[in-house]
Amino acid sequence: MTRREEGFVLVAMIWIIAILAVVTLGFAHRSLLDQRAAALALDHSKAQYLARGSVNYAVADMRNKAFMEGLLAQARAQLHGTRGGFRARSVAPPAANVRLTDKAPNLIETGGMYSADSGGEGNTASYSVVDAEGRISVNTAPEEVLDNIEGLGMRTVFAIMRRRGSELSPEERAPFLAIEELRQLEDIDEDAWEGDDDSPGLRDLFTIHGDGRINVNTASREVLAAIPDLDESTVDRIIGYRQGDDGKLGTGDDRQFRSLDTMSSDLEINPTDLAPLARYCTFESHFFTITGFATQRQGKVRAAAQAVVNIQPGSAVVLSWSEGEFGP
Structure with a gap:
């Protein structure tokens, strides 16, 4: 093989190595992007489930209070039947007695209500209740x-x-x-x-x-x-x-x-x-909008869920459910 042919082979090998390097880097970059996308999707799923859980937490709390109010109403009715002169007044719906803007640092840690305009920094799960x-x-x-x-x-x-x-x-x-x-x-x-x-x-x-x-x-x-x-x-x-x-x-x-x-x-x-x-x-309400918020990655990934709840005797019924971005 002549020196000219050897040079041609060397140049060809260099080009092949360069092309393979570019292809390898491309695949590596694509794999990295896929990995980041998968991690982002996972974090968003976590945030979405936390937002749903926040709403379900609030709904369960309302149902428990409505159930207790129902028991109280029954007790008053029995008292009215056994003692003349006592008349049970209508019981306010449970959430009507809750201060709608009470705030807790993090629902996961302490429970409670959290306003929609409170920032969402860090990994949080929270909810707000609005009287419709x-x-x-x-x-x-x-x-x-x-x-x-x-x-x-x-x-x-x-x-x-x-x-x-x-x-x-x-x-x-x-x-x-x-x-x-x-x-x-x-x-x-x-x-x-x-x-x-x-x-x-x-x-x-x-x-x-x-x-x-x-x-x-x-x-x-x-x-x-x-x-x-x-x-x-x-x-x-x-x-x-x-x-x-x-x-x-x-x-x-x-x-x-x-x-x-x-x-x-x-x-x-x-x-x-x-x-x-x-x-x-x-002076009483029976319809409330509950909005759950959750964040991951120090607030960079956010999710929300929203439900409209009707307080009925002894229970709380979810009338509608939606998910997405809900601004204040």
Whole structure:
């Protein structure tokens, strides 16, 4: 073999080695990517199962409380039957007595409730509970309440009432199945729907659940402001009483109203000023939205699950379940 041929063979071998090296590096890189993707998928699955478990934890807690309330109601009924003059009052749904923004560092460690806007740093599992009846039901709220909502035009209210169709038969009516359906109606633009830092958007005022009455113990200032004939000073008194001594909602000293009879004394206000509440409000709730959150990889991988729960005598029924990203 001549030197020229030997040189050609050497160059060819170098090229072959280079090509094999590139192919090997390519396979190695692909394997590394596959490994990372598999690890990421595994972490996301872990987070998703933790989010589901958080919701199931809250549902189980509600069911236990509803069961205990049912036993208490039975005991009161028996007492009423054996001792004249005692009348068991209606028992508030279990979650109505829970401060909806109580926070625990980590559900896995201590249990409890955790707000959606609390960050999600680290590996956490947590849940939040929102009272659906602290909002305005787009399906059952009286028309005059809808008329009072700032940002909701006359044509939009008309479209809502037409869809609800009080003059139609139950088979012909088309109730809203999700509040997002409101975005398809006239005059509801993105700004009105999303809101801003100064005022909440329409999406934060509505629910599709409930009988149309608003829970005065959990309603926001903007929701209370939509109650016809309820003046602003009364709304301020209601919020101020609920805030407790520290002047903040969602803390340990928050207070609740038990009934309309005691509300006037609690607020030191004329009972006639509370007349609108007797028509449009309630002090108990039966529909709650539970959102479970979980993170892995110090918050880089996140998952959420959400359930709507109906509190019934002795139990809590899950009406719907969804999974995905749920923002505050």
